[in-house]
Amino acid sequence: MAIAATPAPPYYAVIFTSLRTAGDNGYGKMAEAMEALARTQSGFLGIESARDGLGITVSYWESLEAIAAWKANVKHLVAQQHGRDIWYEEFKVRNCRVERDYAFAHS
């Protein structure tokens, strides 16, 4: 996975931090499907994800409205319910406004 190529700020970020329950229980397949679905949402700017014990997924959006529409997507609502029922021991969601960013890359 690459660093997301987001536009100049301001834009919005959803930081989703989670601890999984034991076993896959269909999680991997659903996570892939949800990422693919997020990429088709209006206002989607990018996504970054990593897990080693703690999981962190940050998705980037043009507006709070775009975030609200993604949260209310019917297929995503089903995944959110499975998440609470089966996949996650614990999670926290933080909605943020990105005010400033800067990047570095070796030439």
Place this chain on the structure above:
Amino acid sequence: MAIAATPAPPYYAVIFTSLRTAGDNGYGKMAEAMEALARTQSGFLGIESARDGLGITVSYWESLEAIAAWKANVKHLVAQQHGRDIWYEEFKVRNCRVERDYAFAHS
């Protein structure tokens, strides 16, 4: 690593996303030292970190001033320079204002 126990919003987040160069080159030791040092900074609220290929570290702060003071910490400045010279192929830093958060935990 646990999900950070941050206070009610608003507060600030620094999302640091990175791709490492090959080899440790002293990175692990320095990363531990920098996390310990961050925890002693005024205005520090918490930190969350994961890496599997892509690395994501999110640190949480009371104010933009607290973030600026941490960025200017002399030992941290040295680590930042090593990061650009040796440890990171590429990174992106995003400073955000956390507007809203919510959490879930299995009872």
